[in-house]
Each structure stands twice: as structure tokens, then as C-alpha cells.
Amino acid sequence: MPRVLGQDPAGIVIAMREFRSGQRPATVMDRIAKGFTEDETQAIAAWLGAQKD
Amino acid sequence: MTALRPGRRAFLKTAAVGAAAALLPRPALAQATSGRVVVIGGGFAGTTAARTLKRLDPRLAVTLVEANAQFTACPFSNEVIVGLRDLGDQQFGYDKVARDGVELRLASATGIDPQGRSVTLADGGRLSYDRLILAPGVDFRWDGLPGYTEATIERMPHAWKAGEQTLLLRRQLAAMSDGGLVVISAPANPYRCPPGPYERASLIAHYLKTTKPKSKIIILDAKDAFSKQRLFQNAWAALYPGLVEWVSLSSGGKVTSVDPGMMTLTTDFATHKAAVANVIPPQKAARIADLAGVSDRTGWCPIDPVTFASPLQPNIHVLGDAAIAGAMPKSAFAANAQAKACAAAVATLLVGGRPAEPRLINTCYSLVAPDYGITIAGVYHPVNGQLVDVEGAGGVSPLDAPASIRAQEASFANGWFNTLTAETFG
Numbered sequence: 222m223p224r225v226l227g228q229d230p231a232g233i234v235i236a237m238r239e240f241r242s243g244q245r246p247a248t249v250m251d252r253i254a255k256g257f258t259e260d261e262t263q264a265i266a267a268w269l270g271a272q273k274d
Numbered sequence: 275m276t277a278l279r280p281g282r283r284a285f286l287k288t289a290a291v292g293a294a295a296a297l298l299p300r301p302a303l304a305q306a307t308s309g310r311v312v313v314i315g316g317g318f319a320g321t322t323a324a325r326t327l328k329r330l331d332p333r334l335a336v337t338l339v340e341a342n343a344q345f346t347a348c349p350f351s352n353e354v355i356v357g358l359r360d361l362g363d364q365q366f367g368y369d370k371v372a373r374d375g376v377e378l379r380l381a382s383a384t385g386i387d388p389q390g391r392s393v394t395l396a397d398g399g400r401l402s403y404d405r406l407i408l409a410p411g412v413d414f415r416w417d418g419l420p421g422y423t424e425a426t427i428e429r430m431p432h433a434w435k436a437g438e439q440t441l442l443l444r445r446q447l448a449a450m451s452d453g454g455l456v457v458i459s460a461p462a463n464p465y466r467c468p469p470g471p472y473e474r475a476s477l478i479a480h481y482l483k484t485t486k487p488k489s490k491i492i493i494l495d496a497k498d499a500f501s502k503q504r505l506f507q508n509a510w511a512a513l514y515p516g517l518v519e520w521v522s523l524s525s526g527g528k529v530t531s532v533d534p535g536m537m538t539l540t541t542d543f544a545t546h547k548a549a550v551a552n553v554i555p556p557q558k559a560a561r562i563a564d565l566a567g568v569s570d571r572t573g574w575c576p577i578d579p580v581t582f583a584s585p586l587q588p589n590i591h592v593l594g595d596a597a598i599a600g601a602m603p604k605s606a607f608a609a610n611a612q613a614k615a616c617a618a619a620v621a622t623l624l625v626g627g628r629p630a631e632p633r634l635i636n637t638c639y640s641l642v643a644p645d646y647g648i649t650i651a652g653v654y655h656p657v658n659g660q661l662v663d664v665e666g667a668g669g670v671s672p673l674d675a676p677a678s679i680r681a682q683e684a685s686f687a688n689g690w691f692n693t694l695t696a697e698t699f700g
């Protein structure tokens with residue numbers, strides 16, 4: 222299972238973009254991703270990327 | 275730490291990530307003087323708030339006041355009722371919380387003096403605070419349903435606070451003979467866990483179908499619509515045909531009185547005799563909210579959507595089921611998300627900063643069968659003093675999803691529970 226906390230923010234941003242557009246298969250992340258703009262996603266991804274265990 | 279995947283601890287960390295992310299770079303925190311925060315209620319909201327505060331600013335003195343040494347979680351307790359889970363899987367202690375530097379005070383809070391900024395405890399103790407966070411959950415309105423009192427919950431369990439009541443309802447179902455009628459009385463909005471009564475009906479139907487197939491279940495409802503309604507009703511038709519009957523408010527579903535001695539529930543139209551009766555009573559914010567003066571005429575607590583501060587009393591914040599959180603449902607996940615946003619706001623306020631607007635996420639899983647899960651999700655933000663849905667986001671699982679997706683959501687539900695409880699209690 223891929224790790225996202227502490228992971229490359231760019232990857233998270235791309236995944237979120239794909240969840241939003243429906244390109245990436247999802248059960249709930251599509252519905253969640255649509256609640257965040259590109260800018261917000263980048264801020265969150267940067268924050269997540271900076272977190273350690 | 276871990277993937278944003280169910281079963282992993284990470285994805286909830288992001289439930290109120292907007293607030294936390296906005297807070298962290300603030301230089302103000304570096305020069306913070308310490309403050310005293312008291313949190314009342316060691317449930318999903320209060321425990322999360324206490325730990326998050328300590329993590330955001332280790333110099334804060336944070337005290338968590340909780341009446342019980344062990345917490346019994348309601349999410350997934352419907353599975354306990356039908357024998358799919360043990361009650362022990364629902365129980366959590368506060369060791370980790372104490373290890374995080376939160377001072378744990380096992381006592382019941384009996385009074386609050388908002389002007390003097392102090393809390394009185396049942397053991398005679400007193401705690402003073404700079405900011406108070408109230409997260410006491412719900413109480414039942416014992417005057418809300420004629421015939422239903424604290425003295426009758428042994429006959430007609432509510433099982434809406436998990437613990438002995440959960441086990442009692444489980445024993446009653448197990449003892450019922452095949453062909454018995456199970457009646458659930460569902461309350462009007464708002465109440466703890468909007469999809470809860472229907473998940474419970476589904477899992478009881480699963481139990482009856484597999485062990486007592488001549489039995490039936492009726493839901494007598496005080497409302498005309500409910501959370502994930504079409505998903506539930508489609509699933510009932512597919513999995514439990516003829517077994518589950520839902521009687522809406524306008525078809526006479528509202529229970530107006532009960533007679534626990536006779537095991538009857540009465541509506542304006544009929545009297546139902548039950549073999550097992552589960553009465554989910556009307557609810558309000560727990561009593562300590564009234565004593566603090568933060569509940570309004572509705573019995574619930576209005577809040578500011580950015581800081582969760584009460585408009586009714588200074589320096590008191592209200593979280594979780596007790597709060598009127600706009601479009602957010604009364605769920606454990608929402609309680610956890612609100613707690614993170616509130617902790618960020620309180621830490622900022624204590625150093626004279628201006629709290630950032632949070633963006634909050636809720637996700638509620640319901641099982642209609644052990645391998646059939648459905649969800650409702652929402653993203654919320656403050657608009658004109660209210661927490662409202664972010665437009666275009668959220669919603670329920672698709673109506674036409676294949677069985678494989680339902681099975682996937684059922685397994686994600688387990689990850690959801692493990693993540694949420696690990697995040698809250700450690």
C-alpha cells in the first residue's frame with residue numbers, strides 16, 4: 222500500500238486531480254476531492270509531505 | 275506514517291487539515307506563553323481535541339475530564355448487537371492520552387462558572403481554565419416519549435450509548451423465538467448518528483434472515499426521510515425482501531407512547547406488540563451543557579463555525595454531538611474533524627492570533643450486510659456563520675454500484691474504524 226504521509230506532494234496533487242475528474246477509480250475519494258480546489262490540494266499535499274511518523 | 279488509505283492511520287489526519295496546515299507556519303506559536311485548557315468529555319471529540327492541542331503547543335496545560343475510565347465506542351456497536359463483533363473491540367482506555375502529556379482527570383463535571391472560568395467536579399475538585407472545550411455528547415430526553423423512562427430501558431433497550439445496553443439488546447434478539455416481531459422506534463432529527471437506526475435494522479434483518487427467517491422487523495419513524503434512504507431501501511429489497519418494513523411519519527410511524535410492561539408501541543394509527551423493542555429516544559446535548567449555559571431552546575449548543583466558540587458564554591467551545599454544526603451530521607468522524615479544527619483555533623486564540631477558516635470532512639460508513647457497505651461523505655466550510663456543504667462535493671455511494679464495490683466499502687469500513695479509534699485514543 223503506498224504511503225502518502227511524508228510522500229511526494231506532487232503525487233498527492235496528481236491523485237487528487239484524477240479523483241476530481243473521475244479518472245482514478247475511487248469509492249469515496251472522488252466525493253471528497255471535489256471539496257478542495259487545486260490550491261487547497263497543493264497546500265494540504267505540502268503539509269502532508271512534511272509530516273513524519 | 276502511512277497511506278491515505280483505509281486501514282491506515284493517515285487519512286483522518288487530513289479530516290480538518292485546512293485548519294492545521296494554516297496554523298503550523300504561524301510564527302506566533304513560537305513565542306507563545308502557556309495557557310490552561312480544560313476539555314470535558316473523553317469521547318471522539320474531546321479526546322481528539324485534548325491530544326491535538328498538546329501536539330500543536332506542548333507548553334499548554336491540557337486537562338481532560340472524563341466520567342469513565344474506559345470508553346465504549348458506538349460506531350460498529352450495531353455489529354455487536356447481532357453477534358458479528360465483541361463489545362471488547364469497542365473499548366478504549368486513556369493510557370496513550372496521558373502519555374501524550376494530557377492530564378487525565380477521571381471525574382464527572384458537575385458545574386461550570388463561565389465568569390470565574392472554573393469547573394467543579396463531583397469529587398469536590400475544581401479546575402480553572404483560560405479556555406474550556408465541552409464535548410459531552412448527548413443525553414436522552416426522558417420527557418420526550420410518554421411511557422419511556424430510565425426505569426424501563428431494561429425492557430426496551432435504547433442501545434444508543436454503547437455498553438451494557440448493547441449487550442442487553444443482543445441477548446434479547448438471541449433469546450427471541452423464530453417468528454418474533456422486532457420493532458425499532460426512530461426519533462425525529464436531529465439525533466446522534468442519522469443513518470444508525472437503518473444500519474441497525476439492516477444488520478438485525480441479516481441476523482433474522484440467517485437464524486430466524488420467520489421473523490420481521492418494523493421501523494416506526496418520526497420522520498419522512500432519512501440518511502442514505504434509497505441505498506438502504508434498495509438493499510432491503512434486494513437482500514431482505516418482505517423482512518424489513520419502514521413506516522414513515524406521514525404513514526403514521528411516529529411512536530407517541532410505549533408500554534414497556536405490555537411490550538407495546540403506540541402510534542396515532544396502531545399499537546404494535548413487539549417481541550423485541552428497541553426505542554431510540556429523542557436526544558439533546560448532555561446536561562453539563564445546560565449547566566454551562568451554552569445550550570439553547572432546542573437543547574443543543576450553537577457555535578461559531580471557525581472556532582467552535584459558544585455565542586452564549588465567553589471562553590467556552592462546544593464540539594461533537596452536543597453542538598449545532600450546521601450541515602455536519604452528529605457522527606464520530608465529524609466529532610474528530612471538528613476537534614482538530616477547534617484545537618487549532620484555540621491554540622491560535624491563546625497566543626492572540628486569528629484562526630484560519632477550516633475545511634472539514636465527514637465520512638460515514640454503514641453496513642447493510644457484513645459484505646455490503648455504503649457511505650455518505652461531505653466537505654464543509656463556514657459561510658455566513660454556518661457550516662455548510664461545499665457545493666459539488668460529497669454525497670452518497672452510487673445507487674447502481676456492483677457487489678464488488680459494496681464489498682470494498684464494507685472492508686474500508688473496518689479500516690475507517692481502526693483509523694478513527696487509533697487517531698482518537700492512540
Ligand SMILES: Cc1cc2nc3c(=O)[nH]c(=O)nc-3n(C[C@H](O)[C@H](O)[C@H](O)COP(=O)(O)OP(=O)(O)OC[C@H]3O[C@@H](n4cnc5c(N)ncnc54)[C@H](O)[C@@H]3O)c2cc1C
Pocket residue numbers: 314315316317318319320339340341342345347348349350351352381382383384409410411412433434435436466467470560562593594595596604605606607608609637638639640
Ligand atoms: C448505534 C450507533 C452507531 C454509530 N455509528 C457511527 C458510525 O459508524 N460512524 C460515525 O462516525 N459515528 C457513529 N455513531 C455516532 C457517534 O457515536 C457519535 O457521533 C460520537 O460518539 C460523538 O462524539 P462526542 O465526542 O461528541 O460524544 P461521545 O463520544 O458520546 O463522548 C462524550 C463523552 O463525554 C463524557 N461526559 C459527558 N458528560 C460528562 C461530564 N459531565 N463529566 C465528565 N465526562 C462527561 C461521556 O462519558 C463520554 O465519554 C454511532 C452512534 C450510535 C449510537
Ligand code: HEM
Pocket residue numbers: 223225232233236237246247248249250251253262265266277278279280285286288289291635637686
Ligand atoms: C478524511 C477523509 C478521507 C477518507 C475517509 C479517505 C478515504 C480514502 C479511500 C477509501 C481511499 C481509496 C480510494 C477510494 O476507494 O476512494 C483513499 C485514497 C487516497 N486518498 Fe483519501 N481519504 C480522506 C481524505 C483525503 C485527503 C484530505 C487527501 C489529500 C488531500 C486524500 C488523498 C488520498 C490519495 C492521494 C489517495 C490515493 C492513495 C493511492 O492510491 O496512492 N485523502 N482515501
